[in-house]
Amino acid sequence: MMSGFGILGMVGGLLLLLILIGGGAWLVQSGLRAGGAGPGALAGETPLEILKRRYAKGEIARNEFEEMRRDLGA
Numbered sequence: 001m002m003s004g005f006g007i008l009g010m011v012g013g014l015l016l017l018l019i020l021i022g023g024g025a026w027l028v029q030s031g032l033r034a035g036g037a038g039p040g041a042l043a044g045e046t047p048l049e050i051l052k053r054r055y056a057k058g059e060i061a062r063n064e065f066e067e068m069r070r071d072l073g074a
Contacts, residue, residue: 048074 005012045053051072055065 047072 048069051060051065051068054060055062060068
């Protein structure tokens with residue numbers, strides 16, 4: 001049985017499918033762009049700022065902090 005929409009129904013379905021695929025691709029791309037700083041890093045944070053934040057939170061010990069700071073040249 002035909003739905004009565006003919007070629008317009010097929011074109012409309014194809015258009016809807018393309019919109020859904022394009023929207024999904026846009027969401028993935030914008031998610032990847034926003035997450036480029038890495039896990040736990042705030043956008044625009046320098047490596048030294050990340051290191052200081054980790055030390056302040058107690059994630060690394062003082063000797064590790066000093067060693068990593070020297071490695072960064074700070």
